[in-house]
Amino acid sequence: MISERERVQALLDQALAEARSQGAGRITALHFIVYSPFRETEARLRSMLQELTAQTLAENAQIVTRPGPNRFICYRCCALRFESEDEAAVCPNCGHTATLIPSDITCALDHIETAESDEGQD
Numbered sequence: 001m002i003s004e005r006e007r008v009q010a011l012l013d014q015a016l017a018e019a020r021s022q023g024a025g026r027i028t029a030l031h032f033i034v035y036s037p038f039r040e041t042e043a044r045l046r047s048m049l050q051e052l053t054a055q056t057l058a059e060n061a062q063i064v065t066r067p068g069p070n071r072f073i074c075y076r077c078c079a080l081r082f083e084s085e086d087e088a089a090v091c092p093n094c095g096h097t098a099t100l101i102p103s104d105i106t107c108a109l110d111h112i113e114t115a116e117s118d119e120g121q122d
């Protein structure tokens with residue numbers, strides 16, 4: 001079982017690898033998609049990142065989050081999976097109420113913003 005902290009570390013590693021592959025000097029912003037419960041998850045994410053980004057290219061990066069959509073699966077038709085912003089959703093294929101998939105992923109890396117070096121910081 002991977003802890004949330006390990007997952008966040010893995011997302012950060014992914015961001016750092018991407019920044020290095022771009023030849024960036026630092027990461028200026030980290031954009032995350034956060035799944036419900038949004039506020040709780042976001043608070044934990046921010047506190048973990050504050051610690052994990054220390055002395056990395058992502059130190060002092062702005063952390064930008066947006067809520068992810070809820071994911072649903074329909075068991076009536078061919079187990080169609082779809083996403084919706086709503087708490088409850090109807091299958092777009094057969095019209096039956098779909099089942100919310102409990103999210104084991106609490107957050108995901110959306111994209112990063114980088115800069116060439118420490119210079120030019122606002």
Ligand SMILES: [Zn+2]
Pocket residue numbers: 074075076077078080091092093094095096
């Ligand atoms: Zn369906």
